[in-house]
Amino acid sequence: MTDTELRQAGTPAAAKGTATAPDGAAGRPARPVKRRRRFGPDTTKGTVAKIVLLGLVDALAVYVLMMLFLSESWGALAVSSAVVLAINWIYLRKGGLPAKYLAPGVLFLLVFQVFVVMFSGYIAFTNYGDGHNSTKNDAIAAIQLTAQKRVPDSPAYKAAVLAKDNSFYLLFTDPDGKVSLGNTETPLEEISDAGTDSTGKANAVDGYRTLNFQEIVANQQSILAIMVPVSDDPADGTLRTADGSNAYQFKPALTYDDAADTFTDTETGTVYQDNGKGAFAASNGDTLTTGWKIDVGMENFVRAFTDPSLRGPLLGVILWTFTFAIASVALTFAMGLSLAMTFNREDLRGKKIYRILMILPYAFPAFLSGLVWSGILNPQFGWLNQTLLGGATIGWLTDPILAKISVLVVNLWLGFPYMFLVCTGALQSLPTELDEAARMDGAGPWRVFRSIKLPLLLVSIAPLLISSFAFNFNNFNVIFMLTGGGPRFADTDRDIGATDILITLVYKVAFGQGTGRDYGLASALAIIIFIIVATVSAISFKQTKALEDVNS
Amino acid sequence: MKVQNTLTTGTSRRVFTAGAISVVAALALSACGGAAATAPATATAKPDLKASGASTITMWVDAERSPALKDITAKFKAETGIDVKLVVKDFAAVRDDFITQVPTGKGPDLIVGPHDWVGKFVQNGVIAPVELGDKTDSFQESSVKAMTFNGSVYGVPYAIENIALLRNTAIVPDAASTFDEVVANGKKAVADGKAKFPFLVGMDPKQGDPYHLYPLQASMGSQIFGVTADGGYDPKQLLIGDAAGVEFAKKLAAWGDAGEKIINSNITGDIAKEKFLAGESPYYLTGPWNVPDVQKKGIKFAVDALPTTGDKPAQPFIGVNGFFISAKSANALATNEFVTNYLTSEAAQDSMYKAGGRPPALKSSFEKAASDPVVAAFGKIGATGVPMPAIPEMSAVWADWGATELALIKGQGNPAADWAKMAASIKAKIAG
Numbered sequence: 001m002t003d004t005e006l007r008q009a010g011t012p013a014a015a016k017g018t019a020t021a022p023d024g025a026a027g028r029p030a031r032p033v034k035r036r037r038r039f040g041p042d043t044t045k046g047t048v049a050k051i052v053l054l055g056l057v058d059a060l061a062v063y064v065l066m067m068l069f070l071s072e073s074w075g076a077l078a079v080s081s082a083v084v085l086a087i088n089w090i091y092l093r094k095g096g097l098p099a100k101y102l103a104p105g106v107l108f109l110l111v112f113q114v115f116v117v118m119f120s121g122y123i124a125f126t127n128y129g130d131g132h133n134s135t136k137n138d139a140i141a142a143i144q145l146t147a148q149k150r151v152p153d154s155p156a157y158k159a160a161v162l163a164k165d166n167s168f169y170l171l172f173t174d175p176d177g178k179v180s181l182g183n184t185e186t187p188l189e190e191i192s193d194a195g196t197d198s199t200g201k202a203n204a205v206d207g208y209r210t211l212n213f214q215e216i217v218a219n220q221q222s223i224l225a226i227m228v229p230v231s232d233d234p235a236d237g238t239l240r241t242a243d244g245s246n247a248y249q250f251k252p253a254l255t256y257d258d259a260a261d262t263f264t265d266t267e268t269g270t271v272y273q274d275n276g277k278g279a280f281a282a283s284n285g286d287t288l289t290t291g292w293k294i295d296v297g298m299e300n301f302v303r304a305f306t307d308p309s310l311r312g313p314l315l316g317v318i319l320w321t322f323t324f325a326i327a328s329v330a331l332t333f334a335m336g337l338s339l340a341m342t343f344n345r346e347d348l349r350g351k352k353i354y355r356i357l358m359i360l361p362y363a364f365p366a367f368l369s370g371l372v373w374s375g376i377l378n379p380q381f382g383w384l385n386q387t388l389l390g391g392a393t394i395g396w397l398t399d400p401i402l403a404k405i406s407v408l409v410v411n412l413w414l415g416f417p418y419m420f421l422v423c424t425g426a427l428q429s430l431p432t433e434l435d436e437a438a439r440m441d442g443a444g445p446w447r448v449f450r451s452i453k454l455p456l457l458l459v460s461i462a463p464l465l466i467s468s469f470a471f472n473f474n475n476f477n478v479i480f481m482l483t484g485g486g487p488r489f490a491d492t493d494r495d496i497g498a499t500d501i502l503i504t505l506v507y508k509v510a511f512g513q514g515t516g517r518d519y520g521l522a523s524a525l526a527i528i529i530f531i532i533v534a535t536v537s538a539i540s541f542k543q544t545k546a547l548e549d550v551n552s
Numbered sequence: 553m554k555v556q557n558t559l560t561t562g563t564s565r566r567v568f569t570a571g572a573i574s575v576v577a578a579l580a581l582s583a584c585g586g587a588a589a590t591a592p593a594t595a596t597a598k599p600d601l602k603a604s605g606a607s608t609i610t611m612w613v614d615a616e617r618s619p620a621l622k623d624i625t626a627k628f629k630a631e632t633g634i635d636v637k638l639v640v641k642d643f644a645a646v647r648d649d650f651i652t653q654v655p656t657g658k659g660p661d662l663i664v665g666p667h668d669w670v671g672k673f674v675q676n677g678v679i680a681p682v683e684l685g686d687k688t689d690s691f692q693e694s695s696v697k698a699m700t701f702n703g704s705v706y707g708v709p710y711a712i713e714n715i716a717l718l719r720n721t722a723i724v725p726d727a728a729s730t731f732d733e734v735v736a737n738g739k740k741a742v743a744d745g746k747a748k749f750p751f752l753v754g755m756d757p758k759q760g761d762p763y764h765l766y767p768l769q770a771s772m773g774s775q776i777f778g779v780t781a782d783g784g785y786d787p788k789q790l791l792i793g794d795a796a797g798v799e800f801a802k803k804l805a806a807w808g809d810a811g812e813k814i815i816n817s818n819i820t821g822d823i824a825k826e827k828f829l830a831g832e833s834p835y836y837l838t839g840p841w842n843v844p845d846v847q848k849k850g851i852k853f854a855v856d857a858l859p860t861t862g863d864k865p866a867q868p869f870i871g872v873n874g875f876f877i878s879a880k881s882a883n884a885l886a887t888n889e890f891v892t893n894y895l896t897s898e899a900a901q902d903s904m905y906k907a908g909g910r911p912p913a914l915k916s917s918f919e920k921a922a923s924d925p926v927v928a929a930f931g932k933i934g935a936t937g938v939p940m941p942a943i944p945e946m947s948a949v950w951a952d953w954g955a956t957e958l959a960l961i962k963g964q965g966n967p968a969a970d971w972a973k974m975a976a977s978i979k980a981k982i983a984g
Contacts, residue, residue, distance in 0.1 A: 134655030216885065
């Protein structure tokens, strides 16, 4: 979530996209620089554009609403209708220009950020994860479904589906050719004069109509529910069909008591009760495999602070996370800025080619670069050791200190093009008069940079540095693909290592421990990280206000 | 922030499939209007949405396997009028999306995947058992056993895969039966200048590779889980930390970087393959997925039985691919018909073999495929193997197991102490 947010906020292209979109939608010429009258009359072109665009949006909306109606998602339908009405109202009325600009952005913010954050907030208070995947009713249905075991050594029957008086019957042919008929209410009755097909399977009885496959499929819910008792003894189980042409004797290994809300093992008599933790448990603590999702209150947050695998190495990991994030920002900014200054010189030839080359690392997906770098840094076969260092066997990723340095260097390689881009942009927007004036006053290049350019740059770039910090704080890809958090700490028996940052630690705790993934715990930990990052960012943003004073 | 990403994509996909399903439902509704009218005797003649959705089966399949299913789905359509819609999905996303989408009722009716997903599916209540009936005997026993969880069969198997020892016959002409002989042959080849590496097996630089090393471990008598009375793995009997396991840990350290350098922690899967293709090693412990490249390169090779390190057989883990039915399929009957009576057919299994090259699970298809000596050799080794544990508790094993093995191979730590620590950690995780 944070990654995407920051990427969107940080990339100039994305910023440009959101700025122009409402412009076009409002049907106004894209010249926002010049101030216009607030209620300027629409041009013909503008009106046409408005009608076409709004028409497209509404067409899409009607389609979506129809889909929602058919799938009976009433809540989503109500919300979507309200949104569509609001959009039409905003763009059709005269005036209200700010709303026309803001509406798309706010809408996307709500859908892609607020909803997602609220949803993980909700998950953090549940035990959602493996084994707690759906509702209790689903879990009961699933347990009943999987508890049906075929009676050992029972014969395999051929089956046909017949109908009479609005009821369905199953016609069974056992391996000896004996034919019998019945359904859930009607006990099994032997039939002697059944019609058979070429394979000897009985398929017709006088007074009954034989269903063809299409009819069977059309009524499958009723047919799958037919359970014909084999005999008066329930231990013999019931005959059922799963495909309409074969039937087997099934017996439940567990029976559900609706009134008591318990499962009973038919063989051992063990009773499984709702243990209040989203599972059926026996008195000895054994639980049935399938559980369900429940609200657990603050439990996930309590676990986040008491879990021994988190508490032990937590301090070291937090320190390294801050070191990693701050060093990454500082290094990428320093390198990006110095390159931007270099390539900003008027008299440099081939600037464009250099600039394109500089941006290349930015164009690779981070996880791919991580894997490639992990190959380059392989101690024995890596390009770095073999080619550059003449066959040395330096454990770039296996020594704790070197691994930290390697991670920072790779992240520098990945991150400097972004800083280079934003610094180039910011440098080009600086008025050259200031530069000239300072030189006239006798300031040297270093003095000009330190006293004029840097303060002016920081006004526009400081917020990006903060977002870059937040991004690197949660830079999962680089760490996970390059070192996987390793090398492991020797003094803990958990899977935590020297380059683990908080987010990779969270990932390992929530998904790599125990017997499955724990979305509830993961969401709780993510919220805690969010609070840390938000606090740091809020303080920093407050500080950057001071920078803006240079302008006044 | 992986979590949120998964959740958002999950949601949007769900919305999309919701839309897609409703369209299909709407079309089917209009199409079925006539059919329902001609069947007056049916008890529930009123065709509701669910019943009309029954004109299609939705199946998630990855791009590689999708073409292999075209013929059998066409046959099914011709004979029953039911369309099997093959939704091509990224294989990596299938398992998790299936788990999250089935409870919403918007998931597929059917998916393709490996058997070790079954435990997780049952734990999450998203999978329905399949009764193969008399057809059980027409499948290789190990494949049905792998699909069995808590005494029920959960999928129709179509392929079995396992590792074997590839030997470059130009370097070492004769097969060896024990790992010591393999090592000796390998070292001799290196000493003679015919090879650079005595033995190759790919190691993930972060997690090692316990899957590939398991036969060597099993041969020393070390197992992960004990078995219950009905033959399934028993999570309550964690055997990995026993004396045999510790012996294996010591051997790992002896074979590793600080010892004989037979297993090299710096050799990743890619490097191992590259070196074997370059003819730099006589031995390569790998699966059938790397064989086509070896053949393409023109390397003369043999598929050898897995070498023993102790007095027990060197059993590999076998992975069985198969078809699984959703617990909440709205079209369960037709899906069962398709799975148990069409996908079990020889034609379907042959076609899956042609597309994937993995030895078929159906005996008659396997016999045909076994005319290829490589398939026959891998199949013979697979018959001795044990299913990779599918119980949910297995996911608590991998991380510790791999990391500990990797550390030992690197020559770090103390084998006996670290192995015991690993077993304790796994035990603690399973206990939750």
